[in-house]
Amino acid sequence: MKTIVITLFSLIAIIFLSCKNEAKKDQETTDEIVKEVVEEKVEMKELGIVLEPRSGSTAEGKVLITEENGEVTLAASFYGLTPGTHAIHIHEKADCSAADGTSSGGHWNPTFTSHGKWGATEGYHKGDIGNFEADENGQGTITLTTNEWCLGCGDENKDIIGKAIIVHQGADDFTTQPTGNAGGRVSCGGIIK
Structure with a gap:
């Protein structure tokens, strides 16, 4: 009987240790999966902007800027414009206080390239x-x-926070320096958190 009890306890101990080792392996696998998910965590940022009329226009707009996985998407809709082609640019400062929008400075050009x-x-x-x-x-x-x-992000060559979105009266010709000859600033909105 004593042999049976010892054998039974031995079997229980083996099963218990085996289960404990299996649980430890399961926990290690779970920890590894959690670690991978955390490392691949997707950070999404979103910012909404309202553009107001400038230069005596009725041009207004709404802009949604999102950042996800290192890419920024600007999606904008406008109304109150004159029919036709209009340029849109990011300007140096989130200052739309001037009636003609010139308080926003020139085009944002941190890399000092040609327009x-x-x-x-x-x-x-x-x-x-x-x-x-x-x-x-x-x-x-x-x-x-x-x-x-x-x-x-704080990178002065990439960070658009603190800049302004400007809609112009006309089209950008993509060649005239430094502005593209797009005409007056008819709508302005600051990119502010």
Whole structure:
């Protein structure tokens, strides 16, 4: 009987240790999966901006800027514009206090390149977003996604916080220096957290 009890206790101990080792392995696997998920954690930032009329216009707009996985997307919609082509740029300062929007400074150009069309091999300002069309009702939209901007990262060559979005009266010709000859500033909004 004593042998049976010892054998039984031995079996229970083996099973217990085996289960304990299995639980330890399961916990290690779980910890590894959690670690991978945390390391791959996606951080998303989002910022909404309202553009107000400038230079006696009725042009207004709403802009949503999101950052996810190192890419920033600017999605904008406008109304109250004159029908036709309009330029949109990021300017140096989030200051729209001047009636004509000039308090926002020039195009944001931290890399000191020539003005041009976004993505052109000849060069472009980091603030050279491009042109969009306003329909017969004065409404228009534009969307741009890039890894050349960030929201609040502190990199002076990428961070668009503290800048302004400006819509111009006319089209950007992508060649006239330093502004693209896009005309007056008809709408302005600061990129502020």
